[in-house]
Amino acid sequence: xxxxxxxxxxxxxxxxxxxxxxxxxxxxxxxxxxxxxxxxxxxxxxxxxxxxxxxxxxxxxxxxxxxxxxxxxxxxxxxxxxxxxxxxxxxxxxxxxxxxxxxxxxxxxxxxxxxxxxxxxxxxxxxxxxxxxxxxxxxxxxxxxxxxxxxxxxxxxxxxxxxxxxxxxxxxxxxxxxxxxxxxxxxxxxxxxxxxxxxxxxxxxxxxxxxxxxxxxxxxxxxxxxxxxxxxxxxxxxxxxxxxxxxxxxxxxxxxxxxxxxxxxxxxxxxxxxxxxxxxxxxxxxxxxxxxxxxxxxxxxxxxxxxxxxxxxxxxxxxxxxxxxxxx
Numbered sequence: 042x043x044x045x046x047x048x049x050x051x052x053x054x055x056x057x058x059x060x061x062x063x064x065x066x067x068x069x070x071x072x073x074x075x076x077x078x079x080x081x082x083x084x085x086x087x088x089x090x091x092x093x094x095x096x097x098x099x100x101x102x103x104x105x106x107x108x109x110x111x112x113x114x115x116x117x118x119x120x121x122x123x124x125x126x127x128x129x130x131x132x133x134x135x136x137x138x139x140x141x142x143x144x145x146x147x148x149x150x151x152x153x154x155x156x157x158x159x160x161x162x163x164x165x166x167x168x169x170x171x172x173x174x175x176x177x178x179x180x181x182x183x184x185x186x187x188x189x190x191x192x193x194x195x196x197x198x199x200x201x202x203x204x205x206x207x208x209x210x211x212x213x214x215x216x217x218x219x220x221x222x223x224x225x226x227x228x229x230x231x232x233x234x235x236x237x238x239x240x241x242x243x244x245x246x247x248x249x250x251x252x253x254x255x256x257x258x259x260x261x262x263x264x265x266x267x268x269x270x271x272x273x274x275x276x277x278x279x280x281x282x283x284x285x286x287x288x289x290x291x292x293x294x295x296x297x298x299x300x301x302x303x304x305x306x307x308x309x310x311x312x313x314x315x316x317x318x319x320x321x322x323x324x325x326x327x328x329x330x331x332x333x334x335x336x337x338x339x340x341x342x343x344x345x346x347x348x349x350x351x352x353x354x355x356x357x358x359x360x361x362x363x364x365x366x367x368x369x
Contacts (some may be wrong), residue, residue, distance in 0.1 A: 048319025064263060067338045071350040074339060078310075082264040083236060091182075098154040106159030109347040116341035117159070120174075123195035128158050130166040137164040138369050139171050143204045145236070146175040147193055147224070149215030149342060152279040153181050160345040161214050164352075169360040174200065178220075186290055189279075194222045196231065206234040207368040212304075212359070214342050216279075222292040222320065225300055230289070237309035238366035239293075239303040240359060243342050245316020246293040246323065248277055249285035252315025262340030264312030269276070293320060297327035303364040306355060308336035308343060334358055 049061040066079045089097070108116070118269035146167060148157035158175040166173040178192040193211075200209065213221045218241045227233055245252060251270035260265040280290055303324055307317040315333070324331035336343070336351055344355040357365040 070285040070338050072177075072350055073349050074343075077343075077346070077349070078262065078264075080336060080338075082261060084264070084266050086266045086268070098150060101242065102156055102159055104358075105345060105347065106163060107161040109160055111166075112347055113164045115163050116165045117163070122174070123199040125192045125196050126177040126210055127196060128162065128177065129174065130159075131164045132166050132170045132171040132172070133270060135170055135172065139169075141204065141369065142171045142208045142367050143200060143210075144169065144171055144173040144363060145197060145200070145209060146173055147178065147189070147211070147213035147217040147220045148175055149213065149217045150180075150343075152189060154218075155180075157214050157217060157345060158340075160347065161212075161217065164347060164356045165359060165363075168356055169363055170297045171363070183280070183282035186223045186279055186283050187202045187223075187227075189220055190223050190227050190289065193220060194227055194233075195232075197224070197228070197236070201234065205368065207237045209236040210238040210240065210363045210367055211236045212238075212240025212242065212363075213244070214242040214345070215244060218242050218317070219246070222246050223272050223289050223339075226292045226295040226297070227289050229296075229299065235301050237368060238304075240357070240362070241317065241320065242306045242344070243308075243311050243313045243317055244320065245313055246320035247291045247316065247319050248275060248280050250289060252313065252319060253277060254316075255312050258310050258314070258340065260312065260341050262338075265353040278327065293323050297324055297329060300324065300327070300329045302330040302366045303332070303363075305331060305333045306335075306336070306344075306358065308339040308341075310338055311341045312342060332362070 045061045051059045066075050085270055116131045120127050120129050146162045148155050150156035160173050162173040176193050176196050221241050225305040255270050259265045283290050286294050305317050305321040307314045321333045344352040
């Protein structure tokens with residue numbers, strides 16, 4: 042089949058755009074990122090069972106976690122907190138001034154797998170010189186909303202016995218970014234003291250509709266399979282029967298006033314670019330100290346690849362934000 046060599050665009054009677062775009066690898070990213078963007082990936086759908094998905098992600102996470110650990114040495118352990126399993130990632134050296142600080146991570150993985158409890162925590166613990174607790178919350182579809190929220194809240198409340206809230210930050214990527222917003226709203230609703238800072242790294246706050254970027258990008262940006270979103274309300278094995286406008290499930294509908302300083306990070310080929318920016322604006326409207334950083338050209342959660350210079354830059358932005366907003 043001949044490849045298109047020029048852009049085309051047609052808007053049908055329903056307003057849907059049918060487009061072809063010729064998009065070169067940009068020179069505005071690092072050579073390492075250019076190689077990632079230039080990889081040839083089949084656009085054929087590759088359906089897999091949940092069991093196979095989890096096995097593949099677990100294998101990838103172990104390998105990527107080891108690569109992260111070789112560059113950012115830390116100790117990795119396990120602990121059950123409030124009945125919830127967690128990973129405990131501890132820097133080899135913690136300055137006295139940071140021993141009262143704690144970062145809590147809620148990992149990505151579409152709510153049905155763990156794609157980040159190592160890759161999202163190891164570099165941050167090392168660079169921030171601060172302990173990170175990664176919550177291994179119950180997964181959907183076996184345990185739909187609000188199980189993951191409840192597990193994270195339980196861990197947070199238990200950790201409040203040892204750490205002051207002004208010394209704690211909560212953060213996550215993808216599903217974990219969504220969960221970070223949900224947990225913050227739940228804590229506020231229940232009158233619990235809020236953490237000092239939030240990190241919402243490529244997420245969204247509205248399960249009731251798709252964002253524009255989900256019609257443009259897949260998990261790998263412009264490469265790989267892409268299924269255009271339906272006009273119908275999204276279906277989610279995580280939300281299950283919960284009202285999609287529920288203010289905890291979809292924080293865009295919550296009262297966000299009084300939430301702590303929040304860092305949002307996304308990228309221009311991120312399928313959740315829209316969701317991240319929409320939620321960021323909602324935080325701004327509520328008067329929250331909310332900062333948005335958008336990286337060039339990279340796909341969803343690119344910082345899970347520890348080999349990219351842009352990942353190192355993202356880690357630096359994350360740790361600087363936490364350092365600025367956590368007490369000592």
